[in-house]
Amino acid sequence: MKKEMFRAFTNSIVLIFIILTTSYAQVLKPGFDKEEYMELMKVSARFGDTTYSNAIAKPQQYDFVYRSPVIGLENRWDLWVNKQHSVGVISIRGTAASSVSWLANFYSAMVPAKGELEISAKEKFVYELASNPKAAVHVGWLVSTAFLSKDILPKIDSCYKKGIKDMLIMGHSQGGGIAYLMTAYLYSLQKNKQLPEDIRFKTYCSAGPKPGNLFFAYEYEAMTQNGWAYNVVNSADWVPEVPLSVQTIYDFNTTNLFANARGIIRKQKFFQRIALNYMYNRLSKPSLKAQKRYQNYLGKMAYKLVKKNLNGYISPEYYSSNNYVRTGSIIVLLADEEYYKVYPDSKDKVFVHHFHGPYMYLTEKLTWNHHSTATDSLSLASLNGTWELNYISGVKIAFDSLYLNQKPAITVNTNDHTIVGNNSCNSFRGKFTIKDQTIRFPDTFVMTRMFCEGGGEQVFMDALKKMNKYTISANMLTFYMNEVSIMRFTRKL
Incomplete structure (x- = not known):
């Protein structure tokens, strides 16, 4: 019994490892x-x-x-x-x-x-x-x-x-x-x-x-x-x-309208043949001459x-x-x-x-990402987890100077629509609404009240309240205000 339990446990660990390494790759x-x-x-x-x-x-x-x-x-x-x-x-x-x-x-x-x-x-x-x-x-x-x-x-x-x-x-x-x-x-x-x-x-x-x-x-x-x-x-x-x-007439697939044009023309009556030959030459010869000129100048x-x-x-x-x-x-x-x-x-x-x-x-200004049918439906589960901020728009201060000691981070749970996080100084918690790729956070959060130096905390919270859309790609979460990206996070957990 113990051997069976140990084997089952080992197999589970191997399976988890395969899943994790495959998804990571x-x-x-x-x-x-x-x-x-x-x-x-x-x-x-x-x-x-x-x-x-x-x-x-x-x-x-x-x-x-x-x-x-x-x-x-x-x-x-x-x-x-x-x-x-x-x-x-x-x-x-x-x-x-x-x-x-x-x-x-x-x-x-x-x-x-x-x-x-x-x-x-x-x-x-x-x-x-x-x-x-x-x-x-x-x-x-x-x-x-x-x-x-x-x-x-x-x-x-x-x-x-x-x-x-x-x-x-x-x-x-x-x-x-x-x-x-x-x-x-x-x-x-x-x-x-x-x-x-x-x-x-x-x-x-x-x-x-x-x-x-x-x-x-x-x-x-x-x-x-x-x-x-x-x-x-x-x-x-x-x-x-x-x-x-x-x-030119030689740039078509093997089976084409022009492949046997000369043969078809030769079968016509005399005056029709003369007229058709004239029109055919007027259509085909200029492009053939131009192609040869290009090859001479741009090749030889x-x-x-x-x-x-x-x-x-x-x-x-x-x-x-x-x-x-x-x-x-x-x-x-x-x-x-x-x-x-x-x-x-x-x-x-x-x-x-x-x-x-x-x-x-x-x-x-693009309002969409064009994914194949295999990735058309963005799973809510992909939003779950902990994300660390690595970019925020609209500030003239360098990002690293804005968050000297700790980068803001959020943890998202789509099961109960909750977000908890730290804005580099204070912790906060709140509820959000989501439909497809549209997401909205509340205007007010439950938050601790520690004193924070610098303006990074307020910049982060203001941006979080403005965003209304998100995308996820290669473990990168991006928040948008309308169609302009304003925040970007890297997955941590």
Whole structure:
């Protein structure tokens, strides 16, 4: 009997351990997460100069770990880590203020999405970003992906050995264009068992240009569907509209209306055949000529400049297409009248709508997070537990100076709708109402009356009374006043 009880107890402990370790390992969730994206934008903005980066709040959830040397076509990436939740961030830099960095954008002929690049006299980059032989991608960003991956893969391995199996891939602007290809490359390494299958990648391409043709887009969207990759676009920004696209009769699926157009025309009567041939040529020849011109200028001529900066690099065979398409699950940040008052159009400031600031401004106005059906219903149980404050808006004093001795914390119980907590000085208790993601705390709490120095206590209590909505993501609880985030907490218990 004692042995049976001991066995049952042991099995229970093992089961609890499995449940806890499994849930701990699965931090990343599918679906567009507004707070997750905003935090990654703060990470991405660290590439800017001091004036630029200081205008963007610092990341709260991630710590800087590593910055790569400048490699390839002046590319660079950062590694950030949330050690508490075992999540890593691969942050890819956008275009830098140099001609070589811009060359990566202008070198925009297409190459097959499967093949190899001779990136130096002794190195070949073998890749498979899509299996369809019709799939093609931007050659400049493929070169960037080749060089960056050499530095990124050892860091992924290092993170994995430390138990970090959730990786966010973030790129803004050119970084977004590269992030598409990097994501597809990492997925292919997993498919070929060159990377552990239990690493979970989730990608945010922000302000990203078009990375390839329709057949690449199909496969990229299929491999990341169900909420594992997003393309965030400001509707006022011109960068997601490039590279220039030309669609020809050869950019369709094999079975299409134009496949046997010549044969059908030849079967017509003489005068009809003459007229139809004339119309067909007028429709098809201009786009075919334009595509060839683009390939000459943005491929062959640009290559002459690229090889001066990449010793030993050999141009690959180009794919005869320039049918660039917007790729991925699109999150549209719709510029409205209020937006244009803050960021008016300008003939001189051509990037006025492209920088981190306007993107974050519009993201703050989003009223929803788009989660897959697996996470659509936010369980009340996820709100239960103890949460410690790590961010509060509307104050000019630094957070650590506001709460020198103790950070405010709350414990929520949705069974009896009670909240107890400490505002860094006094304890308090009260009841709240909740429906879906709408929550309201009382105007008055039962509270101790100790004297407290500084204004942190009152700032916290005032904010708590104003909030009316919450979201939870990756053990982070965020409170909102209408649609503006005003408080953020980290789960403690």
